[in-house]
Amino acid sequence: MGYEWDFAVVFRNYDLLLLGLVNTLKVTGLALLFGVPLGLLLALLRLYGNRAVRLPVGFVIEFLRTTPPIAQLFWFFFAMPILIGVEIDPFRASVLTFSLQSSAFFAEVFRGGIQSIDSGQWEAAKAIGMNRNQTLGRIILPQAVKRMIPAFLERAIELMKTTTLVSTISYADLLYQANSIAQSTYRTIEVFTVAAAMYFVVILACSIAVRRLEKRLARSGETVVN
Amino acid sequence: MDHNWDFASVLANKTLLLIGLKNTLVLGSVCLALGLFFGLFVGAARFSGKSWLYYPATAFVELFRNTPVLVQIMWFFFAFPIIAPFKIDAFTAATLGLTLNTVAFSSEIYRAGLQSIHKGQWEAGKALGMSYWQQMRRVVLPQAVRRMLPAFMNRAVELFKMTSLASVIAYGELMYQAKVVSTISFNPIEMYTSVALIFFLVLFPATILVRRFEARDTFRR
Numbered sequence A: 001m002g003y004e005w006d007f008a009v010v011f012r013n014y015d016l017l018l019l020g021l022v023n024t025l026k027v028t029g030l031a032l033l034f035g036v037p038l039g040l041l042l043a044l045l046r047l048y049g050n051r052a053v054r055l056p057v058g059f060v061i062e063f064l065r066t067t068p069p070i071a072q073l074f075w076f077f078f079a080m081p082i083l084i085g086v087e088i089d090p091f092r093a094s095v096l097t098f099s100l101q102s103s104a105f106f107a108e109v110f111r112g113g114i115q116s117i118d119s120g121q122w123e124a125a126k127a128i129g130m131n132r133n134q135t136l137g138r139i140i141l142p143q144a145v146k147r148m149i150p151a152f153l154e155r156a157i158e159l160m161k162t163t164t165l166v167s168t169i170s171y172a173d174l175l176y177q178a179n180s181i182a183q184s185t186y187r188t189i190e191v192f193t194v195a196a197a198m199y200f201v202v203i204l205a206c207s208i209a210v211r212r213l214e215k216r217l218a219r220s221g222e223t224v225v226n
Numbered sequence B: 001m002d003h004n005w006d007f008a009s010v011l012a013n014k015t016l017l018l019i020g021l022k023n024t025l026v027l028g029s030v031c032l033a034l035g036l037f038f039g040l041f042v043g044a045a046r047f048s049g050k051s052w053l054y055y056p057a058t059a060f061v062e063l064f065r066n067t068p069v070l071v072q073i074m075w076f077f078f079a080f081p082i083i084a085p086f087k088i089d090a091f092t093a094a095t096l097g098l099t100l101n102t103v104a105f106s107s108e109i110y111r112a113g114l115q116s117i118h119k120g121q122w123e124a125g126k127a128l129g130m131s132y133w134q135q136m137r138r139v140v141l142p143q144a145v146r147r148m149l150p151a152f153m154n155r156a157v158e159l160f161k162m163t164s165l166a167s168v169i170a171y172g173e174l175m176y177q178a179k180v181v182s183t184i185s186f187n188p189i190e191m192y193t194s195v196a197l198i199f200f201l202v203l204f205p206a207t208i209l210v211r212r213f214e215a216r217d218t219f220r221r
Helices: A008-012 A014-048 A051-066 A069-084 A090-115 A119-127 A132-169 A174-185 A188-219 B008-012 B014-048 B051-065 B069-083 B090-115 B119-127 B132-169 B174-185 B188-220
Strands: none
Touching: A008 A014, A008 A174, A008 A188, A014 A051, A014 A090, A014 A132, A014 A174, A014 A188, A051 A090, A051 B188, A069 A090, A069 A132, A069 B132, A069 B174, A069 B188, A090 A132, A119 A132, A132 A174, A132 A188, A132 B069, A174 A188, A174 B069, A188 B051, A188 B069, B008 B014, B008 B188, B014 B051, B014 B090, B014 B132, B014 B174, B014 B188, B051 B090, B069 B090, B069 B132, B090 B132, B119 B132, B132 B174, B132 B188, B174 B188
């Protein structure tokens, strides 16, 4: 092939790549921070809201789940600012998009988890005089959350992979940094390969941790919700 | 807040959007067909238990499952042409990235499906004098594929959503067409809203279908 590989250029710019990785993790972390509680809220509304609430919430969840995240991101970055007349920077647009997007997926995980709890638990709580919110908070959710953990973490990994999209609106995540280093050094193949390897290492580590946890939870007698 | 919605500008460009939708469907279908086809072999390789098949197949699957698909597409578009002996356009790069990604994910579905079939089915096939691939094709796969169907359809929905990433490397699918039109006619709101709606209208029926299949399966078990 005759191509001379030269990774030295990449390693001279390792600080930029690391900064990109940190930014990737930052967006992922914030999206999780907002997305998980919002997902719980959406799930509860979809399960226990009245009809006027259930339908629109269901629609929002399905819409966010079946449209491409890049279309959502572009909508929030390019379209929404015109609509409400407020400038939004790439970072905020990213966090907003991925919080909402992941909340829809988390809502379904929560719903699956809550529905997987045997109805006897509800009846038992009712028998000792708990109302619905008490039952949810004290009996159902603590059991449901344990079952949801693997599905949850898998979703978080998916989310981290999806955040690479933020590079398309010029937020300096790992992929964006790689792209700009590639453009200034012409070492495209080395830079992209190293960036891919960095993603691989981080995500694989997470995947392995999830699989371990899954096995341990399975051993402790908990069925797993997907 | 006082934005005047102007969908006339979207309709005026509907030919461009339709071309985009067509390209989205072409890209998605090609990657789905190739991905499901090669996924079977990778899945079977991981299932076989022979270490010279298992380890390379596993390495491949882990590599493509644990890197973002956008990175894969960009790698095939920007990096791969440098060492590739042939020219790579946006369609080829997107097809490579998305297909290999689909191969990796679908191979796991095949593997799980194959594992769910009772060993007695293989043995019965063997007792009739069938070879490994005959047992696979005539006895095991027909049963396994039924169970795998919902998972495959989920994967297909994911894949069609992922085709929108090809817009990043300027392949003229729906998202890219919308981007181009919106910069010319200054209507990003209407354009991106329409794109989201189109994807929703195409993919939502598919997700309902998946749920039907899943419900039917649970019922039967």
